Structures are given as structure tokens and as C-alpha cells.
Amino acid sequence: MKIYELSMKQAMDKLNSGELSAQELVKGLLERINDKEPQLHALNFLCEKTALEEAKRSDERRAKGCALSGFDGIPAIIKDNICTEGIATTCSSRMLENFVPPYDAHVIERFKALGIITLAKSNLDEFAMGSSTENSAFKVTANPWDLKRVPGGSSGGSAAAVSAGYAPLALGSDTGGSIRQPASYCGVVGLKPTYGAVSRYGLVAFASSLDQIGPFTRTVEDAAYAMNAICGHDRRDSTSINIKHPDYSEGLRDGVKGMKIGVPKEYFAEGLGADAKAAVIDAMKTYEKLGAMVEETTLPTFDYALSAYYIISSAEATSNLSRYDGVKYGHRAKKYDGIVDMYVQSRNEGFGPEVKRRMMLGNYVLSSGYYDAYYLKALKVRTLIKNDFDSLFGKYDCILSPTAPSPAFVAGEKSDPIQMYMTDVYTVPVNIAGLAAVSIPYTLSKDGLPIGVQLIVKPLDEQKMLRAAYALEREIAPIGAPAFKGGEQA
Numbered sequence: 001m002k003i004y005e006l007s008m009k010q011a012m013d014k015l016n017s018g019e020l021s022a023q024e025l026v027k028g029l030l031e032r033i034n035d036k037e038p039q040l041h042a043l044n045f046l047c048e049k050t051a052l053e054e055a056k057r058s059d060e061r062r063a064k065g066c067a068l069s070g071f072d073g074i075p076a077i078i079k080d081n082i083c084t085e086g087i088a089t090t091c092s093s094r095m096l097e098n099f100v101p102p103y104d105a106h107v108i109e110r111f112k113a114l115g116i117i118t119l120a121k122s123n124l125d126e127f128a129m130g131s132s133t134e135n136s137a138f139k140v141t142a143n144p145w146d147l148k149r150v151p152g153g154s155s156g157g158s159a160a161a162v163s164a165g166y167a168p169l170a171l172g173s174d175t176g177g178s179i180r181q182p183a184s185y186c187g188v189v190g191l192k193p194t195y196g197a198v199s200r201y202g203l204v205a206f207a208s209s210l211d212q213i214g215p216f217t218r219t220v221e222d223a224a225y226a227m228n229a230i231c232g233h234d235r236r237d238s239t240s241i242n243i244k245h246p247d248y249s250e251g252l253r254d255g256v257k258g259m260k261i262g263v264p265k266e267y268f269a270e271g272l273g274a275d276a277k278a279a280v281i282d283a284m285k286t287y288e289k290l291g292a293m294v295e296e297t298t299l300p301t302f303d304y305a306l307s308a309y310y311i312i313s314s315a316e317a318t319s320n321l322s323r324y325d326g327v328k329y330g331h332r333a334k335k336y337d338g339i340v341d342m343y344v345q346s347r348n349e350g351f352g353p354e355v356k357r358r359m360m361l362g363n364y365v366l367s368s369g370y371y372d373a374y375y376l377k378a379l380k381v382r383t384l385i386k387n388d389f390d391s392l393f394g395k396y397d398c399i400l401s402p403t404a405p406s407p408a409f410v411a412g413e414k415s416d417p418i419q420m421y422m423t424d425v426y427t428v429p430v431n432i433a434g435l436a437a438v439s440i441p442y443t444l445s446k447d448g449l450p451i452g453v454q455l456i457v458k459p460l461d462e463q464k465m466l467r468a469a470y471a472l473e474r475e476i477a478p479i480g481a482p483a484f485k486g487g488e489q490a
């Protein structure tokens, strides 16, 4: 087995048994990155030097017999909207092109305490706004299964990196689907934790009531371990839930016998592609075979979720992004005429077209005269969606659905923003209701592209969700490694 093929758990076991050193692991992954990155463009920064130094320190700790976490020496790739002290954090925006944070995000502090090494920062749609990573100001990331296609977004760099074997673990952020949709497109596991389970301290804010950090891995077991690494209370995020998190790897193998799984019929309405539909129907049968009770059900407010999401997220985005004015940090225009013009020029030069679109939309729905008609109404819809899910979770342990309407599309194909927004239709309801969800690779489409299915649970029920995901993963044939189609002559 090649180093880049190791799952995180396999790498942890090899590190802890002394079969593999952290330096060998990091070097093996750097080799893979150097081999594939010219085709993939998944990374904004490679932290080669610091990663090798950290790996050396990890090996020294182990040689000295220090008490270590099970993760010590594991390399991870971090979405470039998560603050890393001393390492640029750009959000793939010209606005933050030269921003080097003076502090670490909570998740990075936790990683450092556990001995997890930051290997690279990954590309994203500018400020996490998008579904294809094409909105990055720096580069367009390719999908490792077919280089003509997008990896999904906004955490496309992280998803492509884990799929391509750059690292067994990456972090992303999910505001409306930005972990699960790219996970589905790239054939990896992507988990969006319950709102409040992971601290948002140091995550550059897009829409604060929806944003959540979560992991990309190649196996469900690794996702469970990753949850152990990132979940926990943090006073600096007022929405951080103050509980003792369970060991998310516990009970993984307990199966789904007797579990009640609901499949809302609204997810099957117009727009769902044949491949994605077939995958969910097959997953339903697999769960039945495994002893779960699977039933069609209904989520009546589903149709309103996407509109509500784009209203609420844009309203919050415009408020969050007002801090970028060229004064304290971020891009400042070279030429301007007075302070107001300095704001205008700096923002005009620093933000890309999609970010500007969201800010205009956000200002529009918040402006007097439209506030009641759009923003307030969207908040009411949010409550109705929450109520719908509450009643579903009175009957079911888990909801099963497609992750995305279709497999990865060809770059440049979705030039109409509404078409792009439609790729999030199955993921946004989860963020609106603050739930947890995971996308697991289920099968390949007729064209050999990965298709994920989504499992959704009530807040803080991730242990059960991982149990159901693991049962499914164990039952189905693995989709295998990405083909790098189109890279033959590159």
C-alpha cells in the first residue's frame, strides 16, 4: 500500500506502532502533492518546511516516550478560510491576499495540541460563496476523477486533496453544503457537524448562523476520529455548545438493525438526476437488507429552503463583509480621493463578482420596504423548516437523501448563478435547521463519476449518524481511487 493510500486510522496505527515515522508520512504525501498538483490546483499554499519540522518534532516526542494523542504526526489540509497563525489565510480573495493571521482558529489550536500537522491551505470559492471552486480569485481546482470537471464547492480544494491522496484528513466549512456537495463530487466522506458542535472562532465568517467547520476523509471511521479531534466547547464562540462530546468512534460497528430511516419524497421531485436517484433507491434497499425500517415520508417546507437560504446567507454575508474597508487589514486601493473613495475603491478591487452579487442581494433584502417581504419572511420559513424536521425526528432516527442532484459538472458549464445555486438544493435545509449530516460515496455514475448519498440526523446525534454511515459503507463496493481522466497527456 502506498503512503498516500493510507486512511487516517491506518496511518495512526502505523505511527503508533513505529512502523512509519511522521517524517516518512509527510514526505510521502509531499511527493504525491508535487506529482498531482500541477494538474489539480487544489492548494493555495504548501507548508512544506513547517510540516517537515513539525513531523520531526512528532518523531522526537514519540522516540522520547512522551504521552501522545493517537493523532500525533497526522498531516491535515486546511481550507483557506480557517485562520492559521503565521500562515496566510486568503479566503481565495484578492481582499485578503496578503493577510497573515496573528492567531489560530480554535480547530487549529486543537490540532496543534493533538500533534496534527498543517500540510497545506486549500483553495475555495471566494469567501466560501459558490458550489464549484470556480469563484476563487486565484485558480480553478480540478476534480481528480475527471480533470475537466469541477470538484464542487466551496471547499473544493479540500475535497479534491483528500480524494487525490494529498492527506487523509482535510477541514472544510459548510454554510449551505460546502462540505457535503464537494465530498459527493470527489468521492470522499464529508461531514457537517451540528451547528455549535465545532467552534467557529477563527473561521472567517460568511453567514454566522449557518457556518460550521467539518472534516473530509476517505472513510467513515476516519470521519468519526476527526470529529473527536475538532468538537468541543469554546467560550470565544457564543454559539458553541457546552457539552462533553462522546467518543464518536464508539458504537460505529453496532449496525442499523431496528433503526428507522425516513426518505422525504420532496427530494425526488423534478431536478434529481437519474444516477443520483438510483443511488438513493439502492441505498434504501441496502438499509432494508441490513434490518433497518425504511419509509417514504414528507418534508412539506422543502421547496422553500433554497430561497430562504440565499436570502438569509446573503443578508448575513453583507453584514460580515462590511469589515473589509481597507483600513485595518485587507486590500487597500493605491489610488483614491478621500476616505469614502478609499472604501469604495478598495472594496471594488478586492471583491470578485459573486461576492459583490451576494452583498447586493443581502443589502436589498435588508433594506427598508423589502425587509419584511424577504428577510423576515425567510426567517419565518426557517422556523417552519425546523419544525418540519423536529416532527420527522419524532418518528425517524435518520433521514436519507441524495447529496446533490447530479455528479460533478464540467467547469464553465453553469454560468447562470441560479443554476449553480440549484446544486445546493438538498444540502441547505440541514444548515437552516442547524442539523448534522454526512455525505458518503455510494457508487459511480455511468460516466465513472462519484455519487454520494446524504444522511441527516437531529442535533448532536452524530454518533448514530456515523453508525448508519458505517453500516452502509461496509455493505457497498468501494468506488476505488480517482482516475485523473484527461491528465494522461498533461
Ligand code: GLN
Binding pocket: 128, 129, 130, 131, 153, 154, 173, 174, 175, 176, 177, 178, 179, 206, 313, 424
Ligand atoms: N454553495 C452555497 C453558497 O454558495 C454554500 C456555500 C457554503 O456552504 N459555504 O452559498
